[in-house]
Amino acid sequence: NLVRGDTELADPAPDTRLEVGDRVVVHSRSDAMMALRSSDGVGLQAPAGTATHDVETLRRRDLVMVEAIVGQTSRYILRPIRDLDLLARYGIHLVAVHRRDASFAQIGEDFQLLGGDVLLVEGTPAQIQRFCDNGDLFAITEGRQMTSRRHKAPVALATIVGVMLLAALNVMPIEGLALIGAAIVIATGCLTSDEAYKSIEWPILVLIFGMLAISIAMRNSGLDQLLAGQLAALGEGMSPWLMLSLVILITSVATEALSNNAIAVLFTPVAIGLAQQMGVDPRPFVVGVMFAASCSFATPIGYQTNTLVYSAGNYRFADFARLGVPMNVLTWLLCSVLIPLFWPFHP
Numbered sequence: 001n002l003v004r005g006d007t008e009l010a011d012p013a014p015d016t017r018l019e020v021g022d023r024v025v026v027h028s029r030s031d032a033m034m035a036l037r038s039s040d041g042v043g044l045q046a047p048a049g050t051a052t053h054d055v056e057t058l059r060r061r062d063l064v065m066v067e068a069i070v071g072q073t074s075r076y077i078l079r080p081i082r083d084l085d086l087l088a089r090y091g092i093h094l095v096a097v098h099r100r101d102a103s104f105a106q107i108g109e110d111f112q113l114l115g116g117d118v119l120l121v122e123g124t125p126a127q128i129q130r131f132c133d134n135g136d137l138f139a140i141t142e143g144r145q146m147t148s149r150r151h152k153a154p155v156a157l158a159t160i161v162g163v164m165l166l167a168a169l170n171v172m173p174i175e176g177l178a179l180i181g182a183a184i185v186i187a188t189g190c191l192t193s194d195e196a197y198k199s200i201e202w203p204i205l206v207l208i209f210g211m212l213a214i215s216i217a218m219r220n221s222g223l224d225q226l227l228a229g230q231l232a233a234l235g236e237g238m239s240p241w242l243m244l245s246l247v248i249l250i251t252s253v254a255t256e257a258l259s260n261n262a263i264a265v266l267f268t269p270v271a272i273g274l275a276q277q278m279g280v281d282p283r284p285f286v287v288g289v290m291f292a293a294s295c296s297f298a299t300p301i302g303y304q305t306n307t308l309v310y311s312a313g314n315y316r317f318a319d320f321a322r323l324g325v326p327m328n329v330l331t332w333l334l335c336s337v338l339i340p341l342f343w344p345f346h347p
Helices: 030-038 053-059 086-090 125-132 150-168 174-187 193-198 202-221 223-234 240-254 260-278 283-294 304-312 317-342
Strands: 002-004 007-009 064-070 093-099 102-104 118-123 137-139
Touching: 064 125, 086 093, 086 125, 118 125, 125 137, 150 174, 174 193, 202 223, 202 260, 223 240, 223 260, 240 260, 240 283, 240 317, 260 283, 283 317, 304 317
Parallel strands: none
Antiparallel strands: 002 007, 064 118, 064 137, 093 102, 093 118
């Protein structure tokens, strides 16, 4: 409808000319009205008796658009959009959703999100930052408002260099140096305590602690020696070079399906036990496990970053295999040849 003064025109003709002070009454989704914000001479007003927070958000000119990806462990997975209540909770608008080969601009209230979905959202920088800091989504484009402390860069750099240098000189354990370094950057204002707390990846820590517990259980129960014995029997008569190459290959294949942290913690005691049974220095085997567990190239599920890139970049599983398998083979060959040169079997 068109309201002009005290007169209301129902269903005005398409060629009706607008005049100053005219009010156009529309019923539409808020995301469909966002384009009006950039129109000069047009104001937005909510009907009397209705909530105005939606219109107030649309009036703002300091809004930014950001792409965010739904994490694989997000609480938003399989929940309808209406339950998320993004506007009331965070003050942001969901503009569109991209899922693999399809994009959805018209999003109904029953639309359910899946892991890997890319959301196009709009809000103020502070709202976007709060939305992405909940751990359920990861911003993949710029838009988060970050505090710039360039004048603190020399302090942060000096702290990192100092920690690395003192650790290399064995002045004290790296764990203590890391804590001291963290305390320095917080005390000097390079980082606030809240920012430091939010940067901690608690799921990763829980995973590492859990895998360490499994590793200790394997060692105490003798399972690591049993597995090492089975592996030694499998490669009976092999030279340490070939056995190291076999360990690297097995670890590299396993890390494509499990996390690198879990594989490193599980395979390290087995590698040490195998080296002890062969009567050689375990260091080359441990280094081999370290490199192999960190080289997950062939699948999108072997490492968290692979999963994010896989979804956001609209890649296929075969894309990772086509490029990742040659890289895995190259890493396997290089590690098999070079590791014993730097960490000999008989120092």
